[in-house]
Amino acid sequence: MAQQSLPGGPLHVIGKRGPNIDAVERVTGRAKYTGDIELPNMLVARVLRSPHAHARIVKIDSSRAEAMPGVRAVITYKDSPKVMIWGHRQYALNEHVRFSGEAVAAVAAVDDETADKALTRIDVQYEPLSFVLDPEEALKPGAPQLFSDGNLEGQPRILTRGNIEQGFAECDKVIERVYRCPTMWSGSMEPRACIAQWEGDKLTVWASTQSPFRVHGSLAAQFNLPDGNVRIIASYVGGGFGTKSAPHTDEILASLLARKARLPVKLQYTREEEILDSNTRFETKMYVKVGAKRDGTLHALHVKAYINQGAYHTRLGGLGNQATHVYRTPHVRTEQYRVHTNIPNTGPTRGVGDPQETFGIESAMDELAHELGMDPMEFRLQNVKRSGDPIARGGSGTEDGRVMSQVLDKCLEEGARRIGWNRRNPVPGDGQSGPLARGIGVACTERGGGGGIGGATVKVNLDGSAHVYYSSTDIGTGSRTTLAMIASEVLGIPLSTFRTTAGDTEVAPYDGGSQGNRTLQGTGRAVEAAARDALQQILASASPMLNNAPPADLEIRDSVVRVKADPSRNVKLAEVMQRRGRSVVGDGQTTQPQVGMDVERTTGAHFVEVEVDRETGKFRILKYIAAHDLGRPINVTVVENQIEGGTIQGLALTQAEELRFDPRTGGCLTASFIDLKPPTALDFDPRVVEPVIIPNEGILGPYGAKGLGENPCHPGMAAVANAIYNAIGVRLREVPFTRARILHALGEQRPAASRTA
Amino acid sequence: MAQQSLPGGPLHVIGKRGPNIDAVERVTGRAKYTGDIELPNMLVARVLRSPHAHARIVKIDSSRAEAMPGVRAVITYKDSPKVMIWGHRQYALNEHVRFSGEAVAAVAAVDDETADKALTRIDVQYEPLSFVLDPEEALKPGAPQLFSDGNLEGQPRILTRGNIEQGFAECDKVIERVYRCPTMWSGSMEPRACIAQWEGDKLTVWASTQSPFRVHGSLAAQFNLPDGNVRIIASYVGGGFGTKSAPHTDEILASLLARKARLPVKLQYTREEEILDSNTRFETKMYVKVGAKRDGTLHALHVKAYINQGAYHTRLGGLGNQATHVYRTPHVRTEQYRVHTNIPNTGPTRGVGDPQETFGIESAMDELAHELGMDPMEFRLQNVKRSGDPIARGGSGTEDGRVMSQVLDKCLEEGARRIGWNRRNPVPGDGQSGPLARGIGVACTERGGGGGIGGATVKVNLDGSAHVYYSSTDIGTGSRTTLAMIASEVLGIPLSTFRTTAGDTEVAPYDGGSQGNRTLQGTGRAVEAAARDALQQILASASPMLNNAPPADLEIRDSVVRVKADPSRNVKLAEVMQRRGRSVVGDGQTTQPQVGMDVERTTGAHFVEVEVDRETGKFRILKYIAAHDLGRPINVTVVENQIEGGTIQGLALTQAEELRFDPRTGGCLTASFIDLKPPTALDFDPRVVEPVIIPNEGILGPYGAKGLGENPCHPGMAAVANAIYNAIGVRLREVPFTRARILHALGEQRPAASRTA
Secondary structure, eight states, X not given: OOOOEETTEEOSSTTBOOOOTTHHHHHHTOSOOGGGOOOTTOXXXXXXXXXXXXXXXXXXXXXXXXXXXXXXXXXXXXXXXXXXOTTBSSOSSOSEEOSTTOEEEEEEESSHHHHHHHHTTOEEEEEEOOOOOOHHHHTSTTOOOSSTTOSBOSSOEEEEESOHHHHHHTOSEEEEEEEEEOOBOOOOSSOOEEEXXXXXXXXXXXXXXXXXXXXXXXXXXXXXXXXXXXXXXXXXXXXXXXXXXXXXXXXXXXXXXXXXXXXXXXXXXXXXXXXXXXXXXXXXXXXXXXXXXXXXXXXXXXXXEEEEOOSSBOTTOSOOSOGXXXXXXXXXXXXXXXXXXXXXXXXXXXXXXXXXXXXHHHHHHHXXXXXXXXXXXXXXXXXXXXXXXXXXXXXXXXXTSOBOOOOHHHHHHHHHHHHTGGGSOSSTTOSOOSSEEEEEEEEEEEEEEOOOOEEEEEXXXXXXXXXXXXXXXXXXXXXXXXXXXXXXXXXXXXXXXXXXXXXXXXXXXXXXXXXXXXXXXXXXXXXXXXXXXXXXXXXXXXXXXXXXXXXXXXXEETTEEEETTEEXXXXXXXXXXXXXXXXXXXXXXXXOSSTTTSOEEEEEEEEEEEEEETXXXXXXXXXXXXXXXXXXXXXXXXXXXXXXXXXXXXXXXXXXOBXXXXXXXXXXXXXXXXXXXXXXXXXXXXXXXXXXXXXXXXXXXXXXXXXXXXXXGSSHHHHHHHHHHHXXXXXXXXXXXXXXXXXXXXXXXXXXXXXXX | OOOOEETTEEOSSTTBOOOOTTHHHHHTTOXXXXXXXXXXXXXXXXXXXXXXXXEEEEEEEOHHHHTSTTEEEEEEGGGSOSSOOTTBSSOSSOSEEOXXXXXXXXXXXXXXXXXXXXXXXXXXXXXXXXXXXOHHHHTSTTOOOSSTTOSBOSSOEEEEESOHHHHHHTOSEEEEEEEEEOOBOOOOSSOOEEEEEEEXXXXXXXXXXXXXXXXXXXXXXXXXXXXXXXXXEOSOOSOOTTTTSSOOHHHHHXXXXXXXXXXXXXXXXXXXXXHHXXXXXXXXXXXXXXXXXXXXXXXXXXXXXXXXXXXXBOXXXXXXXXXXXXXXXXXXXXXXXXXXXXXXXXXXXXXXXXXXXXXXXXXXXXXXXXXXXXXXXXXXXXXXXXXTSOOTTSOSBOXXXXXXXXXXXXXXXXXXXXXXXXXXXXXXXXXXOSSEEEEEEEEEEEEEEOOOOEEEEEEEOTTSOEEEEESSOOSSSOHHHHHHHHHHHHHTOOGGGEEEEESXXXXXXXXXXXXXXXXXXXXXXXXXXXXXXXXXXXXXXXXXXXXXXXXXXXXXXXXXXXXXTEEEEEEEHHHHHHHHOSOXXXXXEEOOSSTTTSOEEEEEXXXXXXXXXXXXXXXXXXXXXXXEEOBSOSBHHHHHHHHHHHHHHHHHHHHSOBOOBOTTTOOBSOOXXXXXXXXXXXXXXXXXXXXXEXXXXXXXXXXXXXOOSSGGGSSHHHHHHHHHHHHHSOOOOBSSOOHHHHHHHHXXXXXXXXXXX
């Protein structure tokens, strides 16, 4: 990639390729994840879970467990603070349990065996209640009620633009379809783990979290502690994908047990617990009605979605309405019904509701184009928003007149060129003989890269080496690397001399956390500010060593402070720092530059070529182009990794990872890898994914970067459905696209042909 | 104490009484000292020490030890980096050993028993060399040589003022005396302890140190690591008194063992090791010649001192020449010969050389006053420096014309009033019959309160609670409390909401450390600056919530931000922080305001009444007034504790704590509490010490405070010697004042009288 430059001059660090700076630590096992941490005299905790999907605890007796040698503490709902968990309608432990797998008691003991055995000696008498698993059923009169005010969570979320009735009346073509995504697994390689330790009234929790300060807030509220009495540490996190973005039960249980036992307690979920009691991707049933003018101009869009929230989770769920913002559409109405049912908690998972929503919208756009007799690419190019169009939440730029750049059209054009769009079947399902049929499909994505409140500290040591401190975490996205690169670029200090401290609420200032495309844009902006603060201090210290050249005339390059106009006048940074004798501490605290406007749009278009076996119903991916507009890439390798990883995560949903529940008991039937069947490297060769970076520059993020983490996960389901349609002429409106579903759809489509054969 | 005020308004926190904020943690055992820290798989280290005072290692074979089950690493001089320890003429392990007790090898093993046993299986063959223990002997031709360039450390330190020959020629009365202090114990309740842990090329050391950044520098140099790869943590330190102010062998040995064993290693000294291999108070032999005019005007002073540095230590030793600065003396010459001998390392100990020097100077002043026929108090008042007199290193004030305030004269006057100076024997040794004789003595102290480079961070959390971070340590001086009080005063946030992090080089910026009267003045200045930085940020955030009142018109009181002129216009700090949504991080990095002028003088005068038993030679202290000028007290309780503790530490030296060495072997004869006999509460009732704070205000420290830690330890020996002289008419010129010495002196003084009796 050519060296990038900014008005201030060429860039030296940003825009290059390079491995993550913590790669060696991670792959050698040196990086200490929460589960690796051992404290002296630490107890292990285990959790007793409800076998009922809906029940009331009539009696719970833990005395036999408590009497066991080696058991140090047992807690039940009686010990739980009567404070709702952040973003949930539940206490840490509840008398009224609402899903099969819900925690009802927890034990801390000297070892796993003792703790496991103690669970069997907690006597619980339940009164089972009738339960409901389907969100539409849950809204019907007479349905089992999870909460006294009904199963609907809050008010329906309604978004309107224009006049939807008038819009449809003015359309020449209108289609109505229903698209379904089931509850889907979203866990990480590292199951939840936490360690709680009390020192007097100070609580320290090592947690596997994306948002240390959210957990901090949760525990401060649960235990009514001042901010300074809670410290959350999450140095390394083994994947998060949204499921670790919200505070959870486990940190509270461990803290309660540790307080009762007066010893540190580690609570580490098993894989089964991780699947059952995490925030999985929520089930969505979308009723989509969309209409256009005869010339292909998109005119009206109505989405009605039922979202299965699960038992308790309330915040951070729902569709983001991102997909509805991809196109210029004068008349829009979206309605979301977020419904509580007796399945485990759901919540944000990479893209939150965007992959589900994108599946519906981008499938419907394909169907509408087909009905209009148009090429789906041309239809999209005709309707997609361009720079200067109003963005989702309001205007099209900042107060000072800068326009938010959107190059989704260029993503479409470049993606089409690379996939060879002209190779697709002009008539879906036609032109290929034999059992194997090929087809090509496309889908778009668009999402805000949340900035919000950022905080970071950049320290320069007396030998000129540097350190970045931030409380967000690197959940595998490479943020340690990209954030250090930003500081390195600003300061002119080589990246190799940087160290980083991530995920510590006591050491770093408040920061919004690592979710929602925000770390790079939000925390990154704070790192840039902190580094600029540090730079000013260094240049001021260097000035007297360079004949009092004004600091504004100085720069640092490769750890040498020099006069910009005459680089031969210079002094080593290490000498400046030695002479200065004091560390440099740069403070970066940033907020959104303008309400509603900090969210810059990250876009992309995915193109996929599939091969479908008409006889077995199996499909495979032959080629995949993931073209994205992410502003300026900070590290090209990191960006490509993010695109590949997100794309494969999105594609996994086309095949497997459905969480299924037993309609007779409400119990989860797929609480293991054997049953969930997450794809492995044998199922998807990552090399088929070709990440493409469409050149662009944002206006709000550090050095023009935008957040990217979520988007690559969005378009996969729709792009594959569209490609399958192009290959075999059948439309799949429910994921995953199992062999049975494909064969069934083929059977329905051509019953006559089958019979003549 | 009346509420204090500054031009800016009354003070709300500073100047009050109150317990240390970490008192409960410390007394309940919750505070984790280095020895309390356990890491998983941590090994224990033990050190093999030389039985010879001076020898060369001919052969060292550790193979038998290495072969033992449970032994994980053994190191000898062959493993030692060939880098001198900071401030020493030694490597961590040396082929040429120079004192009895010097480390020659170290072992890391799974438990103490194994490590101890392994030490017996290291085979060392020594070539014993002749040794020397006395510094004057060591300078004679033919003396055993510790180093190839001789036993004298560097050049003699010479300080001159005026013309010493001319000065003595102009005097009417000149006396010459010799005063001796032996090598004296200076250890802490907590023996040295450290834990070293490597993660790749990053070294973390938990150390019992006063100066984390000095240890940081030492280890970075030993292992050739960039600053960012070394982290020193010293959260709690169980006393330091200077012995833990310099980097030491133990941290290097633990780090070497941990690197070799690839596991964390804890090295904890036994009491014996702590006595043998710490920096003890150095032996001093002072030749004092002092002369005055007939009217009592002090005119010339010549001091020649031989200092027994011990084997290796080079920096931070020697007399500070502080005592020579107490008086206006036109002609001064001091010569210091710092000599290496084959006793263990000596080094700074509370006051460094000042207690020894004060013993000589303040005894000599008493003797000269007696020779002149003057009251020693009047003689002192006539000659003592006053505000406006030039201070030690240069001028008498700052560049902007502020005069450094010295109220030593007031300390003398107030102390004399409280002790009842007029009750003293007009003729020394006279006027009392029977075996018990009472007498009253006085001695002065004067010392710089070093400021130097300070660094601190003050964070305000989103709920308005606050946190002070600094890398210096609280070695029992109450600095956690006083530093938090300074931030509390600046910010108007109650002290109870503050938390502190001390002694962590990775979390806090560079700071000079906790020694030499500097923490309060140096680090305190940085804390004040950091808090003011935080305050400005908060007021700027609050302004829009108070009708855009200019930040300069706002103040915070009890966590409420209000308009100074109209306090009814206010908003809670917690609301400001919530609205702001970002932490406030205040940065404080301070340097000395003016070279040579940052050192403000802390002074004091101690008065003691003793009772001497002429028959047994035993003396006891009846009353003790310790009057000090320390600028403005931040916390009166903390100040009084410091005065009491320092005074008793100084008085202990009059009775015991002498380190004695066997002239035949060079081995230490007093390497245990049984032999050192440090006084207990039964020996000195702390209630006899009456601390007196003489009102004053400094011009350089935070809120006018000056450093105090060292001074109270200085005058005890001289004051007691002067009181004994006043009681029984005999002059003691060598400490400790044992019964034998007192009886011997009484016998020499009055042989005729004894015979007539």
